[in-house]
Amino acid sequence: MNAPMNGAAALPASSAGRSPSLADMQGLRPAGMAAEEWALRLELAACYRLFDYLGWTEMIYNHITLRVPGGAADNPHYLINPFGLHYAFVTASNLVKIDARGAVVGHSDFPVNPAGFTIHSVIHAARADAHCIMHTHTTAGMAVACKQEGMRHDNFYTAMLHGQVAYHEFEGITTHLGEGPRLIASLGQRNVLVLRNHGLLVCGEDIPVTLQTMWTAQRGCEIQMAADSMAGANHPIDPKVFGVILEQRRPMQMQSRPGQVLFDGMLQRAGIRYPDLV
Numbered sequence: 001m002n003a004p005m006n007g008a009a010a011l012p013a014s015s016a017g018r019s020p021s022l023a024d025m026q027g028l029r030p031a032g033m034a035a036e037e038w039a040l041r042l043e044l045a046a047c048y049r050l051f052d053y054l055g056w057t058e059m060i061y062n063h064i065t066l067r068v069p070g071g072a073a074d075n076p077h078y079l080i081n082p083f084g085l086h087y088a089f090v091t092a093s094n095l096v097k098i099d100a101r102g103a104v105v106g107h108s109d110f111p112v113n114p115a116g117f118t119i120h121s122v123i124h125a126a127r128a129d130a131h132c133i134m135h136t137h138t139t140a141g142m143a144v145a146c147k148q149e150g151m152r153h154d155n156f157y158t159a160m161l162h163g164q165v166a167y168h169e170f171e172g173i174t175t176h177l178g179e180g181p182r183l184i185a186s187l188g189q190r191n192v193l194v195l196r197n198h199g200l201l202v203c204g205e206d207i208p209v210t211l212q213t214m215w216t217a218q219r220g221c222e223i224q225m226a227a228d229s230m231a232g233a234n235h236p237i238d239p240k241v242f243g244v245i246l247e248q249r250r251p252m253q254m255q256s257r258p259g260q261v262l263f264d265g266m267l268q269r270a271g272i273r274y275p276d277l278v
């Protein structure tokens, strides 16, 4: 291996391109902003960039929302993407803080999409554990959402989601809160929601675990779409295997922040670094 041209010590291969940690980023925190909110803004901006890297975008539409400390108990605060900006341009600073009713908290140079936040707001309000909500219109997710039988648990990824997927009937573009109670009833305590004829929605305790669940659902839909395009019957999974998978995955889900290794590893692969997201 050749020495670096500038004589600087080479980074170990394992850390090359890795972003400074969120803790390292506190020195760049804007005056008056709480440390926790700054870290959450950076992590959420990185997640938007990762969605773009993965191709999980829909023009300027769709949202990833995250609960942040602040606000009243009955009117908490959330972060959402600025409306009109592609995910590729989301930064920690241009994320918009809104309350539970979708009103901007403080100042923002950008508007938000109130219609887009409607689904997120009712789920955030009803599920104390749903700090993070991700919604996509990917081709595979929408295609499966258009099928009568929905997500079929007969591939490696959808098998992991057996018993965790809920369904909600399409009522048109969700622009009013009247659909909220039916949406909440549809979701129940599950973390994956197939919005029929519409797309996928996933909720979770934080960004990494929600991303991990969305990736599992997305890949499952991609495989289902590919398998269904091929001649011949699909091979079912023995229902006993679902219980086996549940036991196999339990230790992974007991870790602190499951999905963190995946999230950090993919940020590195995509070249997404926190100093570029300020």
Ligand SMILES: [Zn+2]
Binding pocket: 062, 135, 136, 137, 198, 199
């Ligand atoms: Zn949608």
